[in-house]
Amino acid sequence: MAVETRGMLFEYGLSLPPLALVFKFNPQDISRSRTVTVKTGDAPGSRGGYDFVSPLETGRVSQGVEMQAESFSIDIMLDATDELNDGDGIAKTFGVQPQIDTLRSMAEPKTQGPSGVKVLSSLGMHGARAFERQEVASVLIFAWGMQLLPVFLTGVTQKEVLHLPNLMPYRADMGLTFQVIESANPFFMADKVRQTMGTALNLVSGMGA
Numbered sequence: 001m002a003v004e005t006r007g008m009l010f011e012y013g014l015s016l017p018p019l020a021l022v023f024k025f026n027p028q029d030i031s032r033s034r035t036v037t038v039k040t041g042d043a044p045g046s047r048g049g050y051d052f053v054s055p056l057e058t059g060r061v062s063q064g065v066e067m068q069a070e071s072f073s074i075d076i077m078l079d080a081t082d083e084l085n086d087g088d089g090i091a092k093t094f095g096v097q098p099q100i101d102t103l104r105s106m107a108e109p110k111t112q113g114p115s116g117v118k119v120l121s122s123l124g125m126h127g128a129r130a131f132e133r134q135e136v137a138s139v140l141i142f143a144w145g146m147q148l149l150p151v152f153l154t155g156v157t158q159k160e161v162l163h164l165p166n167l168m169p170y171r172a173d174m175g176l177t178f179q180v181i182e183s184a185n186p187f188f189m190a191d192k193v194r195q196t197m198g199t200a201l202n203l204v205s206g207m208g209a
Contacts, residue, residue, distance in 0.1 A: 007076070007144040009103075009153075015110065015118045015138070021102050023076045025144055032072040039064045070180040071154070080170040095170030100158060103174060107153045109135035141187060142178060146194070150187040151178040 007025035011018070040049045040062050049061040078099045083091035090098065110118035112134065142149045155177035160169035182188055 005144075007074075007142070009106070009140055009142055011106065012139045012141050012150065013118060017105070019102055019106050019138065019140075021099055021106075023078065023099070025074070025076060029075045030072060031074075032070060034070045035068040037066040037068075038062045039066065069182050071178060072180070073155075073175065073177045076174050076176065078169075078172045078174060084170060091170065092164070093166070093168070095164050095168040096172055097168050100169070100172060100174070103153070103156050103158075103176070106138050106140060107156050110138060111135055139181065140178075147191060148187050149178075149191060150181040150185050152181065153177070154179050 005025050006022055008020070008022050010020035038049075050063075052058050052061050078096040080088075080091040080096050105120060108120050110120060112118060118136070118138070137152050140151050140153055142151050153176060155175070157175040159173040160171075161173060162171040163169050180188070
């Protein structure tokens with residue numbers, strides 16, 4: 001029997017309500033994108049880069065690069081069919097609405113509450129005026145396989161496919177868009193180490209072919 005692949009998305013920090021979601025995940029459904037702007041010389045005869053004649057001179061071919069943070073998107077299905085077949089009380093009443101609500105909460109801005117706990121800004125909208133509140137995005141960890149990436153959830157789309165008699169969805173297709181947090185945080189640095197090791201393994205594998 002094949003082992004079902006699962007991914008996990010959870011907030012790194014203290015929040016009310018706690019934010020975490022485990023979901024079925026097909027790695028073929030991930031699309032990653034990185035944009036790099038290369039700054040080149042504009043001297044006559046050097047359109048597209050400065051001259052070079054040896055590897056030691058390639059550092060000046062471009063006068064610098066501007067790299068945007070990596071972004072990626074995934075499509076996942078939230079499905080409560082198995083839970084319904086098992087007689088799960090929450091699934092029978094709410095379907096996958098709790099999972100949808102969790103994803104929506106991950107995308108909403110937060111404000112700092114007591115003792116450093118973050119709460120949804122919308123819950124405190126009757127307090128300080130908007131321009132007096134410091135709103136922040138949730139720092140999330142996207143985990144699948146051997147990879148753990150720190151991310152912001154920048155987009156959520158949902159398509160409800162099947163519904164319970166009370167019109168709560170029990171199957172929904174979700175499109176999620178993320179921006180990787182590329183800083184000296186432990187998750188990103190660990191991923192860079194993994195990437196470097198992967199590059200070395202590719203060289204070893206290619207030389208042995």
